[in-house]
Amino acid sequence: xxxFTAINTSASGLTAQRLRxxxxxxxxxxxxxxxxxxxxxxxxxxxILMPTDSKVKYKLKFLPRKFRPVIGRGVRVLRxxxxxxxxxxxxxxxxxxxxxxxxxKGYVQMPNVNIVTEMxxxxxxxxxYEANVAMVDHSKTIFNAALEIGR
Amino acid sequence: MIKMKIxxxxxxxxxxxxxxxxxxxxxxxxxxxxxxxxxxxxxxALLKNALKxxxxxxxxxxxxxxxxxxxxxxxNIHDVMxxxxxxxxxxxxxxxxxxxxxxxxxxxxxxx
Numbered sequence: 492x493x494x495f496t497a498i499n500t501s502a503s504g505l506t507a508q509r510l511r512x513x514x515x516x517x518x519x520x521x522x523x524x525x526x527x528x529x530x531x532x533x534x535x536x537x538x539i540l541m542p543t544d545s546k547v548k549y550k551l552k553f554l555p556r557k558f559r560p561v562i563g564r565g566v567r568v569l570r571x572x573x574x575x576x577x578x579x580x581x582x583x584x585x586x587x588x589x590x591x592x593x594x595x596k597g598y599v600q601m602p603n604v605n606i607v608t609e610m611x612x613x614x615x616x617x618x619x620y621e622a623n624v625a626m627v628d629h630s631k632t633i634f635n636a637a638l639e640i641g642r
Numbered sequence: 643m644i645k646m647k648i649x650x651x652x653x654x655x656x657x658x659x660x661x662x663x664x665x666x667x668x669x670x671x672x673x674x675x676x677x678x679x680x681x682x683x684x685x686x687a688l689l690k691n692a693l694k695x696x697x698x699x700x701x702x703x704x705x706x707x708x709x710x711x712x713x714x715x716x717x718n719i720h721d722v723m724x725x726x727x728x729x730x731x732x733x734x735x736x737x738x739x740x741x742x743x744x745x746x747x748x749x750x751x752x753x754x
Contacts, residue, residue, distance in 0.1 A: 494735075495728055505720040627724060634731050638738045 496562070497630040503543060503565030504623040510568055511538045511616045515609050522604040525588045532588075533602040535574040543567045576603045692739075696732045703729040 514536050524533040543564040583589060584597035703725040709717045 494731075498724060498728065502721065502724050505724075506718060509718060509720070624720070627727070631727055631731060635734065638734060641742075 494634070496564075498627055500563070500565040501623045501626040501630070503567065504626075505620060507538075507540055507566045507568055508616050508620040508623065511540075512613065512620075514538050514571060515613045515616060518604050519606065519609050519613075522602055522606055522609075524602060525586070525599060532578055532600045533604070535576070535602060535604045536571050537574055538571055539569040540566050541569045574603060578603050692736065696729075696736050699725075699729045699732050 521533040578600040580598040706725045
């Protein structure tokens with residue numbers, strides 16, 4: 492447990508929440524995009540987070556308890572994956588991207604982005620960010636308080 | 643014999659564990675465990691090591707600030723602020739240690 496463990500952990504949280512905000516902003520900006528370079532409407536993206544493991548891994552099977560990592564080191568982004576929910580269908584035969592034939596003739600496939608859900612996610616990411624900033628601040632306060640010992 | 647020493651959880655010898663952790667056959671990346679296990683040769687070397695780390699933190703904070711000014715897209719704002727805070731904290735720490743050391747020295751010098 493070093494001097495800056497808490498600060499490093501909070502820094503990883505801040506980076507992860509920033510990335511999440513970026514993805515949410517992208518979703519909101521593309522909420523009505525019906526044509527992507529790969530074809531088809533925009534699919535909602537989301538961020539998968541998982542805890543970081545500490546860097547050194549020991550291969551010994553029966554490691555004494557002192558060396559098994561107990562405190563985690565923060566969070567990292569595993570990947571940005573697409574949501575497989577079905578697209579919204581909006582009836583608009585005059586739209587250039589409307590489906591031309593079949594049972595769904597005249598419908599346009601709109602992205603599966605729900606603006607309300609994205610706004611809630613944005614608030615959640617923003618509050619997480621503020622909580623991590625408060626953590627960094629308090630770690631600094633604890634550190635400075637420790638320096639007062641015996642002054 | 644060496645195995646027995648490692649398995650006792652109360653007494654773990656620093657250099658033997660370091661050997662296990664830094665042997666490159668033991669893990670895929672070439673990451674090493676931290677080099678300092680608290681066994682320093684002299685107090686002077688310990689102090690110099692600490693000052694070097696403080697200096698590294700200051701340099702890193704400077705680098706991050708420059709990077710932010712030159713190309714603000716590459717670096718996160720919170721990383722810059724946290725690097726500045728780490729530099730300040732480590733400097734406070736060194737100042738406090740220096741004060742203690744000097745006070746201890748003066749106390750000893752006043753012993754007539």
